[in-house]
Amino acid sequence: MRIDLHTHSTASDGTDTPAELVRNAAAAGLDVVALTDHDTVGGYAQATAALAGTDLTLVTGAELSCRTGGTSMHMLAYLFDPAEPQLYAARELVRDGRVPRAHGMIDKLQALGVPVTWEMVARIAGDGSVGRPHIATAMVELGVVPTVSDAFTEEWLANDGRAYVGKQEFDPFDAVRLVKAAGGVTVFAHPGAHKRGETVPDEVIAGLAAAGLDGLEIDHVDHDEPTRTRLRGLARELGLLPTGSSDYHGTRKSVPLGECVTDPEVYAQLAARATGAQPISAV
Ligand code: AMP
Ligand code: ZN
Numbered sequence: 409m410r411i412d413l414h415t416h417s418t419a420s421d422g423t424d425t426p427a428e429l430v431r432n433a434a435a436a437g438l439d440v441v442a443l444t445d446h447d448t449v450g451g452y453a454q455a456t457a458a459l460a461g462t463d464l465t466l467v468t469g470a471e472l473s474c475r476t477g478g479t480s481m482h483m484l485a486y487l488f489d490p491a492e493p494q495l496y497a498a499r500e501l502v503r504d505g506r507v508p509r510a511h512g513m514i515d516k517l518q519a520l521g522v523p524v525t526w527e528m529v530a531r532i533a534g535d536g537s538v539g540r541p542h543i544a545t546a547m548v549e550l551g552v553v554p555t556v557s558d559a560f561t562e563e564w565l566a567n568d569g570r571a572y573v574g575k576q577e578f579d580p581f582d583a584v585r586l587v588k589a590a591g592g593v594t595v596f597a598h599p600g601a602h603k604r605g606e607t608v609p610d611e612v613i614a615g616l617a618a619a620g621l622d623g624l625e626i627d628h629v630d631h632d633e634p635t636r637t638r639l640r641g642l643a644r645e646l647g648l649l650p651t652g653s654s655d656y657h658g659t660r661k662s663v664p665l666g667e668c669v670t671d672p673e674v675y676a677q678l679a680a681r682a683t684g685a686q687p688i689s690a691v
């Protein structure tokens with residue numbers, strides 16, 4: 409069993425449509441793939457329809473933008489009821505807040521002499537939840553930076569970058585509570601990805617575990633070996649399920665589907681805890 413629990417489609421900042429993502433996951437030999445677009449469930453219907461004729465199982469999910477103690481972090485949420493009103497309302501607030509925030513970053517870039525426009529970014533984002541990778545893609549088109557990753561620097565869009573603007577984010581304790589109330593489970597995404605900025609202290613992770621967090625994403629390209637070893641120990645200590653996943657973004661990042669995977673036993677435990685939705689396979 410090859411299980412990849414973290415991917416993005418054009419419903420957020422990936423480059424595969426949800427249908428292409430499902431087909432690519434099947435072609436990559438995955439048995440289970442989770443669709444975890446940023447702050448949206450917009451890809452579910454298309455991904456589900458694309459399962460026909462494959463042996464793939466789809467886990468519906470989202471990656472919720474959170475902030476605690478001034479530090480941004482990402483919370484993977486799986487198998488929640490997408491219609492549950494409280495989580496629905498909170499998710500809309502965070503997703504819709506991305507639009508004025510993108511305008512703010514575009515304004516800052518223009519002030520820095522980069523001729524990026526909202527029209528470009530809106531074309532690149534399409535109907536996806538708009539984020540920095542879309543703005544970075546516009547900067548690549550304009551020849552300002554050679555690759556999307558090169559826009560995530562102090563000079564431009566990194567958390568401490570000159571053109572960065574913060575966004576509306578969940579308190580992670582609220583996220584855990586809201587997802588649980590919607591029948592879902594939560595996994596703290598790439599908790600040791602220090603190259604992206606400040607990381608959350610272990611004491612806060614312990615607090616989240618006490619508040620009902622289910623797992624920690626351990627095997628992730630942004631974690632080096634010592635980080636994985638340390639996080640694996642922390643997960644064991646706190647009784648958190650250790651997951652692994654690619655965080656695939658299509659061609660917007662270089663990581664392929666299935667680059668890291670989750671143990672089938674861990675996946676079975678996560679799925680068994682969820683009551684808001686069930687994994688979906690073609691009949
Ligand atoms: P946003 O949600 O708009 O703040 O943008 C966050 C997204 O930017 C994440 O999904 C990452 O995939 C991407 N990202 C963050 N840091 C980097 C980086 N150093 N290189 C490339 N992409 C990054
Ligand atoms: Zn992303």
Ligand code: FE
Nearest residue numbers: 471482597598
């Ligand atoms: Fe993330």
Ligand code: FE
Nearest residue numbers: 414416471655
């Ligand atoms: Fe992600």
